[in-house]
Amino acid sequence: MDERESLAAIYEWLPDAGDDAAVVGDLIFTVDMLHQQTDFPEGTTRYTAGWRAVGASLSDVAAMGAEATAAVAAYAAPEFDGDELHAFVRGARDVCELVDGRYVGGDLDTHDEFTVASAVVGRTEAPVYRxxxxxxxxxxxTGTLGRTGAAIRAFERGAHDRGNDLFRFEPRVAAGRALAPHASAMMDSSDGLARSLHQLAEASDCGFAVAWDRVPLDDAVFEEATTDADERECGLYTGEDFELVFTVPRDRLEAARTASPVPVTVVGEVTEEAVTIDGEPVPDRGYTHGD
Amino acid sequence: MDERESLAAIYEWLPDAGDDAAVVGDLIFTVDMLHQQTDFPEGTTRYTAGWRAVGASLSDVAAMGAEATAAVAAYAAPEFDGDELHAFVRGARDVCELVDGRYVGGDLDTHDEFTVASAVVGRTEAPVYRxxxxxxxxxxxTGTLGRTGAAIRAFERGAHDRGNDLFRFEPRVAAGRALAPHASAMMDSSDGLARSLHQLAEASDCGFAVAWDRVPLDDAVFEEATTDADERECGLYTGEDFELVFTVPRDRLEAARTASPVPVTVVGEVTEEAVTIDGEPVPDRGYTHGD
Known part of the structure; x- marks a missing residue:
C-alpha cells in the first residue's frame, strides 16, 4: 500500500478526514510531521525548521479559509541544545505572530532523528472544501510557486542563508480568510501544483486545463533552476510552497482579487475531466523527498 | 541540556506552556509524540498504539478538567500496511469514542521508525492548573497505578495479549470534568506519581507527604512485579498510567469523591515543602524509556 492508497483508505474509514484540515463544529484542526532526512536539507537552521513546521500546519488551516487560533509543536531530537531549541521556539512563534496566531508550546522528546510534529487549531463558521x-x-x-524547489537547489549548492530565506514562507491565513467568501474550492499547494490539481479534481469530480505560461514562478526559480525542465519541476512538482490553489466562479474573480492581500493569478479553468497543462496530461506526482 | 532543563527554558520563553496542555481562551490544546523504540514494546499492536497515542493527548486535556472535542494523529512508518493502518485508526477512534471525543484524521508520513504524533483540542471555561x-x-x-509497569513486564515475558490489554487505558476525561469544580490543582500521572508530585510541588511551591500503603496499586502489579522494590517501581516511577493526580481542599473531598465516576484515593497531603513518602524524600525521577 503506498501513501496515496493508504490515504484513500483512511478517507473511507474517517469521513471527517480528506481535506487540508478536519472540521469539527467551528473548529479547524490539523497535525503534520516533518523529519530531518526528508524535510530539512543540510543547512536548515532550527529557526527555519520551527517556522516551517508550524507554518505547514498554519497553511492547512489557511486552506480551509479559517483564522489560525493557536499552534503547538512536539520537538524530538537526539539531544537538546539550548540555543537550537530556543531558535526553534522563536521560529515557531514568529510564524504564528505573522498570521495573528499564538504559539503556545508543546512537547519534547528524545529521538534519533530530528523530528517535529506540529498541530494548529483554527476557527471559521464557513470552511471552504476541496x-x-x-x-x-x-x-x-496565490503568490508565486517554486520557492521550495529553488531553496532545495540553494541548499544543495551550499548557499544555506539563501536556502533558509526561501524556506521561510508566509502561511496564507489572511488570504485564505479573504478568499473564502469567493472561492468555490480551496486547498494548499503542499504537494505541488500538479498533485493539488489532481486532488481537487478527484474531490470535485472535475478536471483542470492549465496554461504553463500563466503559472507564476518565483524569481528564485529562474536563479536556481538550471534548465526549462528544472523550472517546470520546481513550479509543478516540488511543492511545499504552501500557496493556496483555489477555484472561483468567473463573476467573483474580481472581488476575490480585490479582497486578497496577496497577488492572485488565474492559471486555467475547471473542466469536465482530466488535468492538463497546455493540452497535455499532467502526471499525478509530487516531489519524492530524499530519493 | 537535559529534557527537564530544556522544558524549564521553554516555560520561560513561552508563558502559555508548562501545564499538561495549553489554554487559549476556552480551548485546551496539546500535542504528543510517541516512538516505537521508547513507547511501544515488542508485541504492541497497532490498535493499541492508536489507542495509546491518542489516549495520551486525551489525558492531557482531561488533566485540565476539559471536555475532549477532537483528536488528530500523524502516523509515520517505514511502509503502510493496510491492516496495520486500519487497526491504528480503529484504536484511535475507539479511545475517542470512549471519552465522547471525535477522531477526525491526520497525516501519513514515511519514516524509518514507527512514530505517532497526536494532538487533541478540548474545551472548558474553567481549566484546572498545576x-x-x-x-x-x-x-x-484516580483509579489505580502501575498498570503500565505491569504491562511492560508482561510484554517482556512474551505475554503480548496481556500487555496490550493493560496498555489500553481509559483517559480520565469524565473524571477530570467532574473533579474540576472541586480540585485545587490537577495533572496527569504520565511521568509517574513521583515526578507528578515533584512537578505539582514546583508549580504550586509546596510539598507533599504521601503514605505508600495508601497508593492504590493495580492488581496487575502484584501479578507482574517480582519484588517489593519492583512493585514500588511500577507504582511510583514507571508512569504512563494516565491517571489524574490532584489536590482538593478537605471540605470538598466528599463532594469530589461523589462527583467522580472512578474511584478517588487520598494518598497524602499538601505540605509546606519537600516531597516525601512515609517521611523519606522521593527522588524526582521517572521511567527512562528503553535504557
Missing part, C-alpha cells in the same frame, strides 16, 4: 469546484470556474494560485 | 495546590489539601489519584 470538493466544491464547478466546471467553468477559474483556477487560481 | 500551580494552585494549597497546604493542607488532600492529594488524591
Amino acid at each position: 470538493s466544491t469546484a464547478a466546471v467553468g470556474d477559474a483556477v487560481c494560485v | 500551580s494552585t495546590a494549597a497546604v493542607g489539601d488532600a492529594v488524591c489519584v
Whole structure:
C-alpha cells in the first residue's frame, strides 16, 4: 500500500478526514510531521525548521479559509541544545505572530532523528472544501510557486542563508480568510501544483486545463533552476510552497482579487475531466523527498 | 541540556506552556509524540498504539478538567500496511469514542521508525492548573497505578495479549470534568506519581507527604512485579498510567469523591515543602524509556 492508497483508505474509514484540515463544529484542526532526512536539507537552521513546521500546519488551516487560533509543536531530537531549541521556539512563534496566531508550546522528546510534529487549531463558521469546484470556474494560485524547489537547489549548492530565506514562507491565513467568501474550492499547494490539481479534481469530480505560461514562478526559480525542465519541476512538482490553489466562479474573480492581500493569478479553468497543462496530461506526482 | 532543563527554558520563553496542555481562551490544546523504540514494546499492536497515542493527548486535556472535542494523529512508518493502518485508526477512534471525543484524521508520513504524533483540542471555561495546590489539601489519584509497569513486564515475558490489554487505558476525561469544580490543582500521572508530585510541588511551591500503603496499586502489579522494590517501581516511577493526580481542599473531598465516576484515593497531603513518602524524600525521577 503506498501513501496515496493508504490515504484513500483512511478517507473511507474517517469521513471527517480528506481535506487540508478536519472540521469539527467551528473548529479547524490539523497535525503534520516533518523529519530531518526528508524535510530539512543540510543547512536548515532550527529557526527555519520551527517556522516551517508550524507554518505547514498554519497553511492547512489557511486552506480551509479559517483564522489560525493557536499552534503547538512536539520537538524530538537526539539531544537538546539550548540555543537550537530556543531558535526553534522563536521560529515557531514568529510564524504564528505573522498570521495573528499564538504559539503556545508543546512537547519534547528524545529521538534519533530530528523530528517535529506540529498541530494548529483554527476557527471559521464557513470552511471552504476541496470538493466544491464547478466546471467553468477559474483556477487560481496565490503568490508565486517554486520557492521550495529553488531553496532545495540553494541548499544543495551550499548557499544555506539563501536556502533558509526561501524556506521561510508566509502561511496564507489572511488570504485564505479573504478568499473564502469567493472561492468555490480551496486547498494548499503542499504537494505541488500538479498533485493539488489532481486532488481537487478527484474531490470535485472535475478536471483542470492549465496554461504553463500563466503559472507564476518565483524569481528564485529562474536563479536556481538550471534548465526549462528544472523550472517546470520546481513550479509543478516540488511543492511545499504552501500557496493556496483555489477555484472561483468567473463573476467573483474580481472581488476575490480585490479582497486578497496577496497577488492572485488565474492559471486555467475547471473542466469536465482530466488535468492538463497546455493540452497535455499532467502526471499525478509530487516531489519524492530524499530519493 | 537535559529534557527537564530544556522544558524549564521553554516555560520561560513561552508563558502559555508548562501545564499538561495549553489554554487559549476556552480551548485546551496539546500535542504528543510517541516512538516505537521508547513507547511501544515488542508485541504492541497497532490498535493499541492508536489507542495509546491518542489516549495520551486525551489525558492531557482531561488533566485540565476539559471536555475532549477532537483528536488528530500523524502516523509515520517505514511502509503502510493496510491492516496495520486500519487497526491504528480503529484504536484511535475507539479511545475517542470512549471519552465522547471525535477522531477526525491526520497525516501519513514515511519514516524509518514507527512514530505517532497526536494532538487533541478540548474545551472548558474553567481549566484546572498545576500551580494552585494549597497546604493542607488532600492529594488524591484516580483509579489505580502501575498498570503500565505491569504491562511492560508482561510484554517482556512474551505475554503480548496481556500487555496490550493493560496498555489500553481509559483517559480520565469524565473524571477530570467532574473533579474540576472541586480540585485545587490537577495533572496527569504520565511521568509517574513521583515526578507528578515533584512537578505539582514546583508549580504550586509546596510539598507533599504521601503514605505508600495508601497508593492504590493495580492488581496487575502484584501479578507482574517480582519484588517489593519492583512493585514500588511500577507504582511510583514507571508512569504512563494516565491517571489524574490532584489536590482538593478537605471540605470538598466528599463532594469530589461523589462527583467522580472512578474511584478517588487520598494518598497524602499538601505540605509546606519537600516531597516525601512515609517521611523519606522521593527522588524526582521517572521511567527512562528503553535504557
